[in-house]
Every structure is written in structure tokens, then in C-alpha cells.
Amino acid sequence: MDLFSRSWTALRAAVADIPDEDFERPSGCAGWLVRDLVCHLVIGAQDVLITLVTPAETEPTVDAVGYWNLVEPPTGEDPLEALIPRLAAAYGEPRWLKFHFDDVGSAAGRAAELADPAVRVSTRDEVLTVGEYLSAYVLEWSLHHLDLIAYLPSAAEPPGETLAAARALLEKIAGTPLPASFPDKDALLIGTGRRTPTDEEKAALGDFAARLPLVLG
Structure with missing residues (x-):
């Protein structure tokens, strides 16, 4: 739960520090501008809030690993993916998007800090503990x-x-470690297809390179 708070606090601070003009720059999510990604983060914060107040009585069905599924790369046909840019544009000025993100994001952060990690919650038709979810x-x-x-x-x-x-x-x-020679940042970027590996990195990946990218859903 401490790592959740650290990662979320750092991400919220990074959004707050972005100059308005940079909201029109591309992001690392293909096809999305920075403003689109921030709008997606608003929805993510809402999901956290909803899940933390959706208790479950049954035994957990997944843990943090099982929460994620490996899926096919997006095709751009997902209605929600198409909706995000329209929602982001509707804010008009970046300050309004920043305000909404900070408002909902702060609430999600507080809710996570107050939550009991042993409590079971339900999301996406699965049950897991708050600790595993976060x-x-x-x-x-x-x-x-x-x-x-x-x-x-x-x-x-x-x-x-x-x-x-x-x-x-x-x-x-993935069920397989990425090469120890990869720094954590590069392992995440290459592993999820956000960066193309160099020839040297492909050699280090070996047969595992054929399984990339690992797309999470």
C-alpha cells in the first residue's frame, strides 16, 4: 500500500507540473495526447474509489498478478478508447482537467491510505483483497x-x-524474468511494447522476444 501511495503521489505531482502547452504533446500511449492520458487517469482514480467501496463477502478469486490479463494489442476499435479523446477535449482548458484530476486523484489517494488491506473488494467480476488490488x-x-x-x-x-x-x-x-541487464524503466518499456528493443537487447531477450509486447488488460 505504501508503494501505491508513492507511485500515485509521484504521478499526480508530475501531472500538476506539466505546463498547459504540453497537454497537446503526444504521450507514450499510441494515439493519445498528454491531455487524453490525464483524462484516462481521472477514470482510473474513479475506478479506485468505486472498488474500495465495493466490499465482497466471498473468497478472493485473484491476487495482484491474476488481476491482469495478457491481451491482444489494441486495434483502436474499443469504444472507450475512442471516447477518451472526446472527453479530454471537452474540458477546453488544461486547468480544468488538472483541477478535476487533482480533486478525484486526491480522494483516491486518501481512500487508499484509509483502507484496510485485508478487506475483500470486488471489481471486474473478480474478488481480491484491498492490498492486492492496490x-x-x-x-x-x-x-x-x-x-x-x-x-x-x-x-x-x-x-x-x-x-x-x-x-x-x-x-x-509474464511468468518469465526480463534480462537482468535491463534497467527497470527499460524492462517496462520494452516488455509492454512502449519501446522497440535494440539488436543487443533482442539478443538478450532470446526466444522471449517473440512474446512481446505484453499488453495488459
């Missing part, structure tokens, strides 16, 4: 932090400990 989101926030700053070289990067935790979870999901 652990799963360390990967989500870390990847989207990297997406946010992909074309903003002066922006602050995610904390090292949260990148390490996100990498460890991604490797558990």
Missing part, C-alpha cells in the same frame, strides 16, 4: 507515469522503488 495498480501508475513523460524530457520520472515493484509484477504476469 499492488496491481502500482504497475498501472508506473506505466502511465512513463507514458506521461515520454515526450517531456524535463519531467520527473517515477520513483525507483515503484519501477522495481512494477517490473517484478510484470515478470510474474
Whole structure:
């Protein structure tokens, strides 16, 4: 839960520091501008709030690893993916999007800090403990932090400990460790298809390269 708070706090701070004009820059999510990604993060914060107040009585069906599924790369035909840019544009000025994100994001952060990690909650037709749910989101926030700053070289990067935790979870999901020679940031970017590996990196990946990208859903 501490890692969730660290990753979320760092991501919220990174959004707050983005100049208005940079909201029109591309993000690391293909086809999305920075403003689109921030709008997606608003929805993510809402999902956290909803899940934390959706208790479950049955036994857990998944943990942080099982929460994520490996899916086919997006085709751009998902209605929600198409909706996000329209929602982001509707804010008009970046300050309104920033305000909404800070408002909902702060609430999600407080709710996570107050939650009992042993309590069971329901989301996506699965049951898991709050601790496992928030652990799963360390990967989500870390990847989207990297997406946010992909074309903003002066922006602050995610904390090292949260990148390490996100990498460890991604490797558990894949069932295979990424090469130890890869720094955590590069392991996440290459592993999820956000960056194309160099020839040297492909050689280090070996047969595992054929399984990339690992797209989470």
C-alpha cells in the first residue's frame, strides 16, 4: 500500500507540473495526447474509489498478478478508447482537467491510505483483497507515469522503488524474468511494447522476444 501511495503521489505531482502547452504533446500511449492520458487517469482514480467501496463477502478469486490479463494489442476499435479523446477535449482548458484530476486523484489517494488491506473488494467480476488490488495498480501508475513523460524530457520520472515493484509484477504476469541487464524503466518499456528493443537487447531477450509486447488488460 505504501508503494501505491508513492507511485500515485509521484504521478499526480508530475501531472500538476506539466505546463498547459504540453497537454497537446503526444504521450507514450499510441494515439493519445498528454491531455487524453490525464483524462484516462481521472477514470482510473474513479475506478479506485468505486472498488474500495465495493466490499465482497466471498473468497478472493485473484491476487495482484491474476488481476491482469495478457491481451491482444489494441486495434483502436474499443469504444472507450475512442471516447477518451472526446472527453479530454471537452474540458477546453488544461486547468480544468488538472483541477478535476487533482480533486478525484486526491480522494483516491486518501481512500487508499484509509483502507484496510485485508478487506475483500470486488471489481471486474473478480474478488481480491484491498492490498492486492492496490499492488496491481502500482504497475498501472508506473506505466502511465512513463507514458506521461515520454515526450517531456524535463519531467520527473517515477520513483525507483515503484519501477522495481512494477517490473517484478510484470515478470510474474509474464511468468518469465526480463534480462537482468535491463534497467527497470527499460524492462517496462520494452516488455509492454512502449519501446522497440535494440539488436543487443533482442539478443538478450532470446526466444522471449517473440512474446512481446505484453499488453495488459
